[in-house]
Amino acid sequence: MSNPWGMWLRGNDTEPFVLSRKQGWDRFVNAPRRALLPVLTRAEMGRLDAESLADYTEARMVWNANLPIVRTQQLTSAFAIIDQVMASARRDGDRARGSVVIDAKPGLGKTTIATRYGKDFHRLQYRRYGPTTIDGHQRLPVAFIPLKASITLKALNQKILNFYGHPAGTAATRFELADLAIDCVRSCETRLIVIDDVHFIDFRHRDGLTVSNHLKSLANEMAVTFIFVGVGLAEKKFFDEGMIGEEAAYAQTSRRATRCPVVPFTLGTDDGFRGWVDLLRVLESHIALADAHPGMLTDHAQLLHRRTQGYIASLTSLLDRACARAIGTGGETIDADVIGGVEMDNAAQTASPIG
Ligand SMILES: Nc1ncnc2c1ncn2[C@@H]1O[C@H](COP(=O)(O)OP(=O)(O)OP(=O)(O)O)[C@@H](O)[C@H]1O
Ligand SMILES: [Mg+2]
Structure with missing residues (x-):
């Protein structure tokens, strides 16, 4: 006989979602709701044999560790801000869009806000425009790119290409990689890019500044809205013109970025x-x-x-x-x-x- 608790023991998935790859993101977006775990009374538990009780206990541990994502006040007000910025995403491709900066202390639900917003947006775009683009590419409305410590420009573009599953060789120069990354975004008609853990960019280092400038120029160049997520970005002056010199392009970017605080x-x-x-x-x-x-x-x-x-x-x-x-x-x-x-x-x- 199959294990009656098997469905809950497995959790929602056999392996964790790897959101930084299109397949993992797709599974996250389309994951079915967990089936409701029946809660047994003490008497009912008392009637289970030792093995069944151990399995039921494990199923409950999985269940309790995966409580639902709640529409908190913080999530609702962040969604409202992102919605406002996304209103400009309807502009034609040649016109500049805004970006959102979710900037708050650790553990306040920043990544959850960005990924849940991305999930809803992805589903809406699929329903409206279908799974393939006019040119026959797979439609990927959202890309999720989490950064790592001391990221370089080359690594950033490789991360973007990894999300799309592009087999770019390591031999490609950083400029070729950047072009390939832009191609992927364009051909998959990506409309929203979430860059998570932006605080990993080391703004005191030349590599960090190059990455930050590159992100800002991508946000300027592409028909995409960016959500930048990180800790203490205002203090790090992520969007201050002063940090990156007086170049007008960056001053413009700063003006187009909307901060979205998340409070305890x-x-x-x-x-x-x-x-x-x-x-x-x-x-x-x-x-x-x-x-x-x-x-x-x-x-x-x-x-x-x-x-x-x-x-x-x-x-x-x-x-x-x-x-x-x-x-x-x-x-x-x-x-x-x-x-x-x-x-x-x-x-x-x-x-x-x-x-
Ligand atoms: N709206 C929500 N409803 C229920 N649980 C939530 C919600 N938002 C966040 N959580 C819980 O809080 C945990 C931390 O959330 P999240 O990773 O989004 O925070 P973060 O601000 O991105 O943290 P960090 O700064 O460490 O990256 C999540 O694992 C999740 O369990
Ligand atoms: Mg996070």
């Missing part, structure tokens, strides 16, 4: 408190524990905020661990003790008040 949840205002509680309510309704109940998280809104400082990444990792503890100890619920006992990530831990 705060409890100081009614609106902020409501946003946090709404998020907790959605998450608690998805947690697979036998004694989960409405209010399990929302009743601890203050404590959860204190432990995470309202950072969504800290919250989701706290919940992963809290769920694992609740299952491991047989407590089957999340309460103040469980929340208080979870080890936090380093940043949240050092920011938490002691006692």
